[in-house]
Amino acid sequence: MxxxxxxxxxxxxxxxxxxxxxxxxxxxxxxxxxxxxxQTVEINNISANKLIDQEPSNKAKDILKKHDEVTGIKGANTSNKLIIAVQIKHNKRFQLSKIKKELSKELKENFKNFHVELTIDKKIYLELEKLEEKIQSNSIKPGKLGKEIDRITKLSKEKT
Amino acid sequence: MSNNKKKNLPPQAQEYQSFQQEREVKRPVLKNCIKAFLVGGSICLIGQVITTFYIYYFNFTEQTAGNPTVATLIFLTMLLTGLGVYDRIGQFAGAGTAVPVTGFGNAVISAAIEHRTEGFILGVGSSMFKVAGPVIVYGVFSAFVVALIKTILIKWGGL
The missing domain is CATH 1.20.5 (Single alpha-helices involved in coiled-coils or other helix-helix interfaces)
Known part of the structure; x- marks a missing residue:
C-alpha cells in the first residue's frame, strides 16, 4: 500500500x-x-568628442542590441582593446555559454583589429558602468583608461 | 519490509504485519516535501543575497563570489547550531536544511558539541568529522573521477 x-x-x-x-x-x-x-536594452552610447574615441564600443553595442536575449550592454575600448559586458534575459540564462559563444564570435568577426573581450558577468557589467560614467564626464586620462580596462579584463578572467 | 520477505513469515507474523500497517501513522510525505522545498529555498535565497552583496560591495565576480558565500553560510550555520536554533529549523524542515551546504556545517559543529565532554583531542577533535568526514572523502573522490573523465574527454575526445 x-x-x-x-x-x-x-x-x-x-x-x-x-x-x-x-x-x-x-x-x-x-x-x-x-x-x-x-524590450528596451540598457545602453549608454558615449558621444564622439571624448578624449578617447569610443566609436568601436558604440558600434559593438549597436550590433549586440539586435539580439532579443540581451537586456543591457556596457563597454569601453582603447585603440586596440575592446571589452563588452552584456546582461542576458533571465529565462535565457540556461543557454548562457552558448549565447556567450555566439555573441563573442560575432564581435570578433566585426572587430578584427581589436582584442575583443566579451563577458556576461554582473561584476564586470557594474565596473564598466562606472568606467563609462568616467569617460562620459572626461574624468579619466587615456593612459589610465588602458590600465583600468586591463584591470577589468584580469578580473573577468579570475577563477578563484 | 518488502513483499517477498513477508511471504516467508509465519502466518501469525503476517497477521501482525497487516494489523500494524493499518494502525501505523502515515508519513506526511507531501507535506514534508513542501516544508523542505520552502525552507531549503529560503536558505538558497539567503545564499543568493550574500552572493549579490559580495559582487556589489567587494571585488568578487559572479564566478569567484561563490567561495566567500559558502564560507559565510557555513559560519552562520555554525553560530545557529551553537545557539540551538538550527536544530529546531532542521526538525521542522528535514532535508530542506540538510541538503544545502548549511547541513554540512551543522553536521560538523553538532558532532563537536556532542562529544565535547570526552575532551578536546579524543572527543571534539576525533569525532568532529564523524558525519562530515565521509562527505569530504567521497566529495573529493567523486570530484577527482569527474575531473579525470573531463580531462580524458577534452584531451582525446575533442570536446
Missing part, C-alpha cells in the same frame, strides 16, 4: 514538473514576440 502511494507521489511530482516546464516554455514562445517590441 505504502509502495503504491510512493509510486503515485513520484508520478505526481513528475507530472507536475513536466507540466510546469511545458507551461513556461510555451509562455516564453508566445511572449517573446510581444516582448521584442517593448
Amino acid at each position: 505504502l509502495e503504491k502511494n510512493n509510486l503515485m507521489l513520484i508520478i505526481f511530482v513528475l507530472v507536475l514538473l513536466s507540466a510546469c516546464g511545458n507551461g513556461t516554455a510555451s509562455d516564453n514562445s508566445s511572449n517573446t514576440n510581444q516582448n521584442n517590441k517593448q
